[in-house]
Amino acid sequence: MNFPTIHTNFWDAVIAIPIVMVLTQVLKLFLKVPKKYVPLMALIIGLCISIFFAHRGDFVAGIFMGYFYGYSAIGSYASLKTTIRSYRNPQNSEKADY
Numbered sequence: 413m414n415f416p417t418i419h420t421n422f423w424d425a426v427i428a429i430p431i432v433m434v435l436t437q438v439l440k441l442f443l444k445v446p447k448k449y450v451p452l453m454a455l456i457i458g459l460c461i462s463i464f465f466a467h468r469g470d471f472v473a474g475i476f477m478g479y480f481y482g483y484s485a486i487g488s489y490a491s492l493k494t495t496i497r498s499y500r501n502p503q504n505s506e507k508a509d510y
Contacts, residue, residue, distance in 0.1 A: 424477065425484070428466055432458045432485035451486045458482025 436454045439445060445453055458481030463474035466481075 424466060424481070428458070428461055428481045429484045429488060431461060432481050433489055436485065436489075451482075454485045454489075455479070455482030458485060 432454055435457050436450060439453060439457075440450055455478075459475065459478030462478030462481055463471065467474040467477055
């Protein structure tokens with residue numbers, strides 16, 4: 413069994429991941445999604461972008477990269493949120509609620 417050849421480039425990270433983050437936040441506002449389902453929603457959006465747009469024609473590569481888009485957006489959002497909280501209140505920066 414051969415592994416699929418996956419072509420990725422700088423634009424995948426610069427365009428796809430921010431789009432996943434923005435769409436997740438917009439849908440979270442309009443659909444009132446509970447917090448526990450937001451990461452799942454980001455993952456589904458990442459998979460859709462990857463399968464239907466970025467890696468159209470290669471389903472396995474689309475799934476593989478879709479997980480990267482979704483989980484990268486989740487991690488970027490969590491990191492940004494933690495950084496902002498730490499900046500606003502440096503005394504409580506050690507009490508992160510993950």
